[in-house]
Amino acid sequence: MSRSAVIVGAGIAGLATAALLARDGWDVTVHEARDEIGGRAGSWQQDGFRFDTGPSWYLMPEVFEHFFRLCGTTAAAELDLVPLTPAYRVYPEPDAGAGPATPVDVVSGRAATRALFESREPGAGAGIDAYLDSAADAYRLAVSRFLYDPYTSTRGLRDRAVIRQLPRLVPLLVRSLHRHVARRFRDPVLRQILGYPAVFLGTSPFDAPSLYHLMSHLDLDEGVLYPRGGFTEVIAAVARVARAQGVQIRTGSPVTQIMTDAGRATGIRLADGTVHDADVVVSAADLHTTETRLLPPSQRTYSERWWRRRNPGPGALLVLLGVDGELPALAHHTLLFSRDWRKNFGAVFGRGDGSRIPDPASLYVCRPSATDVTVAPAGGENLFVLVPMPADPALGHGGVDGAGAPAIEAAADRVIAQIAEWTGIPDLASRIRVRRTIAPADFEADLGAWRGGALGLAHTLRQSALFRPRNASRKVAGLYYAGTSVLPGIGLPMCLISAELVAKRLRGDATAARLPEPGTTRATDRTV
Incomplete structure (x- = not known):
């Protein structure tokens, strides 16, 4: 039937x-x-x-x-998947009045990553090798033992392969990602490159368990793709x-x-x-x-x-910009990192003097038109800007052409000015042809997102x-x-x-393994 x-x-x-x-x-x-x-x-x-x-x-x-x-x-x-080189570009916060800081291009692959780390901190090349070896091991463990487990029983957790890993797993669960990185690297930009993936998980490097250092295996070892x-x-x-x-x-x-x-x-x-x-x-x-x-x-x-x-994860201010002319200072993915990392995340997650939209913000800019001619008209560039902010619908809605809540649009203006200053595009604001903002109130109203969270539970x-x-x-x-x-x-x-x-x-499958693909008896996960 x-x-x-x-x-x-x-x-x-x-x-x-x-x-x-x-x-x-x-x-x-x-x-x-x-x-x-x-x-x-x-x-x-x-x-x-x-x-x-x-x-x-x-x-x-x-x-x-x-x-x-x-x-x-x-x-x-x-x-149609396209590999990105560089995987992403990083702009550190510049010194006051000094102009844009020198960008750091992050190219995927062990050799390129080792060279980048060594160039910024002598000895960090060997350190990142060990770090990424550990990240790859943690990633394989997560995929083979945790991510596909429905947790309908404790069978997966009692697996001997998991039990053997407990002496290594427990410290990774109780230590924050920030502390895990800071013990291994001194250079602030390198620390931020390894800590920022916590945002993909809806949290901060100060709150994410260091087990999530596995995220660096994805962008630094495996590489970043783009679907045309x-x-x-x-x-x-x-x-x-x-x-x-x-x-x-x-x-x-x-x-x-x-x-x-x-x-x-x-x-x-x-x-x-x-x-x-x-x-x-x-x-x-x-x-x-x-x-x-x-x-x-x-x-x-x-x-x-x-x-x-529960922690709803961050909200987000999204700024969608259609820009006249080229923007070579921006890669397909570009990250701007504020110097005071702890203060930035404190603003997003409500620590210190309370939650607010950070200023200056650690933010992300996607320029898909660097790779894909279909997303912008000839002679134009497409920018998607994401600013982590508190998950608070009371901060207001976004809008088209500046029609959003005053606090949201003012924050977007600051963000546009920040990108212009930090990346060396002084005329960015005057070249904007299309503008739309999206804020936590929009995530709540349009998607039913709890507390206007942009991603999901942290x-x-x-x-x-x-x-x-x-x-x-x-x-x-x-x-x-x-x-x-x-x-x-x-x-x-x-x-x-x-x-x-x-x-x-x-x-009725309570195992931690993936479902078998057609022509196989069980998905092939490497033994941990």
């Missing part, structure tokens, strides 16, 4: 879950409230400029490859794969209630009152929104008291692995969760794994 599933939300997690369940024989329909798919990985265009409004780093390529292979295709068949056409092409590819399995995707179809009967999910109710019955429901929407808006209090796994004690120790919300409701049978709020965490690769965890649960 046919089994049916309805999925709430057509971000990458919802689309990937749909594809995997349909591949397993489920009759799947996805309902998306907005008129376009993608969720956080959205898109916006004006006057010939097309902007990704979310993820912009293509890391962990083997996770994408594994997903596509599960669906009978490959990443190479679905995407932008990250909307990644979403389009996952949607295309899902439809090829028979999935129906319905946009402009907001869900207002998860229907239950006798403690079991039975379907969903749409805003127009239509009820769609199903054997299982998967919500790939924000977990807090799912439980507080779509379920009654008695059926919520996580109480408001539980949420009040990867602190108490919000990682078995301490993170699971992929199934404890109160409602047949109700499952996917996305950045739940296991395994933040980012497009994690969302693909989250989808796989739902598929594993429905298969």
Whole structure:
């Protein structure tokens, strides 16, 4: 007999879950409230400029490859992936009145990384070799033992391979990433290069467990790719794969209630009152929104008291700029690092004299037009600027052409001036043709993001692995969760794994291994 599933939300997690369940024989329909798919990985265009409004780093390529292979295709068949050289550029905060600091280009690969570190700090070349060896070991352990574990039991944690690693793992869990890096390197820019990946995890290097030094394996050892056409092409590819399995995707179809009967999910109710019955429901929407808006209090796994004690990760000020003329001072990925690292993160996460938009800010600029002619008109450049800021919707909405909240637009003006000064583009502001800002209030209103967080629950120790919300409701049978709020965490690769965890649960697979790809008996993870 046919089994049916309805999925709430057509971000990458919802689309990937749909594809995997349909591949397993489920009759799947996805309902998306907005008129376009993608969720956080959205898109916006004006006057010939097309902007990704979310993820912009293509890391962990083997996770994408594994997903596509599960669906009978490959990443190479679905995407045009371009390696980036340099992987990214760094501008340290310049001395007052001294003009732009000399940029630091980070080129992936062990030899180039060793040379960079040695050039800035004698002896650091050997130090980064040892650091990246440890990062690679930690990454392999995470992929083979932790990320694909649904934690329906403690079986994976009791695995002898994990137990053997405990003497090394425990210090990495209790020591912060900042402390771990500072013990090994003195140069402030090198420390920032190794600490900044904590932001990808929705936290700061002062709060992230040092186990997450594994992130440096991705950009320094493996390299950074870009999907030509932008990250909307990644979403389009996952949607295309899902439809090829028979999935129906319905946009402009907001869900207002998860229907239950006798403690079991039975379907969903749409805003127009239509009820769609199903054997299982998967919500790939924000977990807090799912439980507080779509379920009654008695059926919520996580109480408001539980949420009040959680870290939502940072908010973000996004500034989308269409600029006339070329901007060679900026690489495809460029990072600006403020000198007072601790003060910067204190502003974002509410320490010291309180949370606020940092000034000057440590920020990120993506210039996809450096690689992709499709994202800007001839003679123009496309800039996506991300400034980590407090997850606080009260700071206001963004807008087009300066129409956002005064505090948001004033912050954007400061950011534009900072980029101009630090990177040596004095006429940047006068060359802007298109401008849009996006702020925490927009993340809350448009995406249902809890507290306006830009990424999802921060990867602190108490919000990682078995301490993170699971992929199934404890109160409602047949109700499952996917996305950045739940296991395994933040980012497009994690969302693909989250989808796989739902598929594993429905298969009754409680192992920590990946699902077997077609033609194999079990996904091949290297022994740790």
